[in-house]
Amino acid sequence: GDVQRLLETMQVGVPEGRVPARIFNDQAVYERERERVFGRVWCFLAHESEVPKPGDYVTRYIADNNVIVARTERGDLKASLNMCRHRGNMMCKSEMGNSSHFRCSYHGWVYKNSGELIGVPYFKEGYESKLDRKQWGLVPVRTETYAGLVFGTLDPDAEPLEEYLGGFQFYLDIYLKQGPGGSVVHGPPDHWVAETDWKICVENFSGDGYHTPVAHQFGFHLGYFPSSGATHSQGWAAHIPGKGHGIGLGHTPGMPPFAGYPPELVAQMGETLSPAQMEVFSKTRTAVGSVFPNLSFLIQPFSLVPGEPGVRFCTMRLYHPTGPGRMEMWSWCLVPAAASDEYKEAAYKAYTLAFGQAGMFEQDDFENWTRLTRVAGSSVAKHLEFPYVMGIEREPLSDFPGPGHVVSPYVTDTNFRGLWGTYTDYMLKES
Numbered sequence: 001g002d003v004q005r006l007l008e009t010m011q012v013g014v015p016e017g018r019v020p021a022r023i024f025n026d027q028a029v030y031e032r033e034r035e036r037v038f039g040r041v042w043c044f045l046a047h048e049s050e051v052p053k054p055g056d057y058v059t060r061y062i063a064d065n066n067v068i069v070a071r072t073e074r075g076d077l078k079a080s081l082n083m084c085r086h087r088g089n090m091m092c093k094s095e096m097g098n099s100s101h102f103r104c105s106y107h108g109w110v111y112k113n114s115g116e117l118i119g120v121p122y123f124k125e126g127y128e129s130k131l132d133r134k135q136w137g138l139v140p141v142r143t144e145t146y147a148g149l150v151f152g153t154l155d156p157d158a159e160p161l162e163e164y165l166g167g168f169q170f171y172l173d174i175y176l177k178q179g180p181g182g183s184v185v186h187g188p189p190d191h192w193v194a195e196t197d198w199k200i201c202v203e204n205f206s207g208d209g210y211h212t213p214v215a216h217q218f219g220f221h222l223g224y225f226p227s228s229g230a231t232h233s234q235g236w237a238a239h240i241p242g243k244g245h246g247i248g249l250g251h252t253p254g255m256p257p258f259a260g261y262p263p264e265l266v267a268q269m270g271e272t273l274s275p276a277q278m279e280v281f282s283k284t285r286t287a288v289g290s291v292f293p294n295l296s297f298l299i300q301p302f303s304l305v306p307g308e309p310g311v312r313f314c315t316m317r318l319y320h321p322t323g324p325g326r327m328e329m330w331s332w333c334l335v336p337a338a339a340s341d342e343y344k345e346a347a348y349k350a351y352t353l354a355f356g357q358a359g360m361f362e363q364d365d366f367e368n369w370t371r372l373t374r375v376a377g378s379s380v381a382k383h384l385e386f387p388y389v390m391g392i393e394r395e396p397l398s399d400f401p402g403p404g405h406v407v408s409p410y411v412t413d414t415n416f417r418g419l420w421g422t423y424t425d426y427m428l429k430e431s
């Protein structure tokens with residue numbers, strides 16, 4: 001009906017630089033996203049370093065399905081729906097922990113963390129041993145991993161994860177392969193709820209350098225953040241056409257290469273990243289990127305004491321829609337596994353100050369995002385469109401070392417047209 005018409009209009013509008021306000025807060029749009037976007041994509045579940053030991057588990061979501069990601073006793077990773085097969089009770093009620101087995105709190109069925117059903121009360125007396133326990137294990141979820149990231153999909157026909165990422169790995173490595181041993185989570189994630197539509201967050205983290213000098217003005221003025229309004233637009237924006245993944249690479253002229261990283265770590269990164277990746281990364285102050293649909297990363301230097309040189313931190317964040325204009329959010333600090341404890345602590349502090357749950361940048365962003373979500377659901381706004389025309393006539397660079405459609409400067413709507421184009425394709429494609 002009318003969501004279909006909205007999306008058909010959007011399909012024409014996005015390449016011309018127009019996006020309807022209504023997608024950012026609407027019940028019918030939310031319901032279609034749940035099926036046609038989240039029901040089909042490779043959805044981020046966990047970082048392997050969150051579950052290092054046998055028995056470790058976390059629970060996350062794909063669409064509205066709660067999923068347990070566990071390290072089995074054999075050391076492999078297994079993802080299962082968090083649902084008892086007897087009557088459907090939620091098996092595991094905590095967000096993370098360690099357990100070799102899960103026991104349902106209703107009638108007591110017991111499953112290994114790998115999903116096999118191994119215990120049924122009154123198996124002989126009640127079922128007369130006739131229940132085929134092999135058939136009633138937890139529902140498995142198909143997973144694949146890339147550089148420590150565990151993704152799951154509900155679509156049995158989903159393309160391999162490598163194709164889904166479609167070359168975006170070049171940029172992801174900047175976050176995930178910070179030296180030998182890669183990147184690992186530093187402590188548990190911050191996890192909170194927000195009256196914000198997940199799409200605003202993912203758009204922002206696909207390279208919205210435009211808002212930084214305004215929404216985060218204090219950071220420039222007080223000297224927390226090594227950029228200035230005068231040069232902030234400089235750098236590059238890259239996206240993978242047809243895939244929806246995008247990254248903004250902010251560049252501060254005159255800033256020393258890799259500023260904010262310990263020098264020994266930079267030397268080590270030369271062993272894990274390619275020369276082309278090192279070239280791009282060395283010129284990058286801010287790398288803010290998203291994997292379609294709802295996983296984002298950011299690296300940038302941030303000063304622990306205003307005016308002092310910044311410490312480079314990395315955050316990974318996941319947006320889970322729970323309704324129109326509502327979401328749950330997870331935010332992690334990622335650190336290089338090989339770095340000194342001293343640097344890891346400093347990076348964690350910088351992350352917490354800037355992008356933890358109460359981080360200064362986080363507060364600035366959500367204040368704006370919550371308001372515009374509310375407005376998008378109002379009766380007049382839902383008939384309006386927004387302009388996404390910045391950089392619409394700019395030709396892509398032909399000599400950039402990284403893949404994808406790459407433009408300069410950093411501040412542009414180019415990545416967002418790519419993002420909303422892919423989103424519209426998913427929303428319109430029938431099952």
Ligand code: FES
Nearest residue numbers: 084086087104107
């Ligand atoms: Fe789990 Fe009955 S619902 S044992």
Ligand code: FE
Nearest residue numbers: 211215361365
């Ligand atoms: Fe921001």
